[in-house]
Amino acid sequence: MTIPHKIIGVGVIWNDREQILIDRRRPEGSLGGLWEFPGGKIEPGETLEACIKREIKEELGIDIAVGEHLMTIDYTYPHLQVTLTVHFCCHLAGEPKPIECDEVRWVSLDEIEQYSFPTANTQIIAAIKQYAASRK
Numbered sequence: 001m002t003i004p005h006k007i008i009g010v011g012v013i014w015n016d017r018e019q020i021l022i023d024r025r026r027p028e029g030s031l032g033g034l035w036e037f038p039g040g041k042i043e044p045g046e047t048l049e050a051c052i053k054r055e056i057k058e059e060l061g062i063d064i065a066v067g068e069h070l071m072t073i074d075y076t077y078p079h080l081q082v083t084l085t086v087h088f089c090c091h092l093a094g095e096p097k098p099i100e101c102d103e104v105r106w107v108s109l110d111e112i113e114q115y116s117f118p119t120a121n122t123q124i125i126a127a128i129k130q131y132a133a134s135r136k
């Protein structure tokens with residue numbers, strides 16, 4: 001059996017209080033109710049950076065600057081294969097609104113453990129923590 005493969009751009013968006021923006025997926029649908037970093041599917045002809053900027057504008061109504069590449073991971077769920085390309089981003093303007101999700105929240109790296117994420121995100125969160133520790 002072949003399962004769908006999605007190429008996804010993901011943003012780890014920092015604000016000037018060293019918090020990261022996370023959103024909660026809608027309860028219905030795949031991985032429903034879990035928290036994630038904002039992002040979505042790349043469109044034909046689009047760069048990963050442009051995809052992240054567009055998705056975050058569409059989903060949350062904010063402007064960001066896409067920065068350094070953190071990691072690209074492949075993960076296979078029972079129903080879906082994803083390639084997540086993750087970039088650090090800076091929040092530029094706009095109050096985040098839950099346009100296509102249930103809820104959005106700014107959280108510190110210490111608080112992030114309290115939220116349930118899809119399994120693929122374990123590696124992303126570990127990498128963010130490692131990065132933050134290396135800059136202390």
Ligand SMILES: Nc1nc2c([nH]c(=O)n2[C@H]2C[C@H](O)[C@@H](COP(=O)(O)OP(=O)(O)OP(=O)(O)O)O2)c(=O)[nH]1
Pocket residue numbers: 006008009010030031035036037038039040041080082084118119120121
């Ligand atoms: N944006 C985002 N997606 C993630 C993360 N972790 C993770 O496994 N994913 C998965 C969940 C989704 O299957 C996929 C993101 O695709 P998407 O947001 O465009 O698609 P979706 O499943 O919400 O809905 P649809 O547009 O296909 O209807 O990547 C994450 O941290 N952020």
Ligand SMILES: [Mg+2]
Pocket residue numbers: 038039040041
């Ligand atoms: Mg999405």
